[in-house]
Amino acid sequence: VQLVESGGGSVQAGDSLRLSCVVSGRTFSTLSMGWVRQAPGKEREFVGTITWDDGRTVHADSVKGRFAISRDNAKNMVTLQMNLLKSEDTAVYYCAGTSGLYYLNRRDAYDYWGQGTQVTVSS
Secondary structure: OOEEEEEEEEEEEEEEEEEEEEOOOHHHOOEEEEEEEEOOOOOOOOEEEEEEEEOOOOEEEOOOOEEEEEEEEOOOOOEEOOOOOOHOOOEEEEEEEEEOOOOOHHHHHEEEEEEOOEEEEEE
């Protein structure tokens, strides 16, 4: 199973970015997908998740109201729309997948991982 992220970059605080992740090698519609980020010197942090069965979403409190995760099963793609970016959002963002439906806010819930894409926000 391959997960390939794209869309990272360097922006100013208050700007927006849209991350995408394309999945191959597995039936995408049976995967719950998540985004996890890792800032320099910190542990990986859950950002958001969307289930495969009913598209239910959960976002971390730190991004709630600013970020939105969505999926397009026809394109085997999950996206993370990031608005009102802050300097503390600077991190490598990873796309992750699992066939499960529970505890999706936990890093160890995911079986498949992308290589990550860098997001840098300057204040």
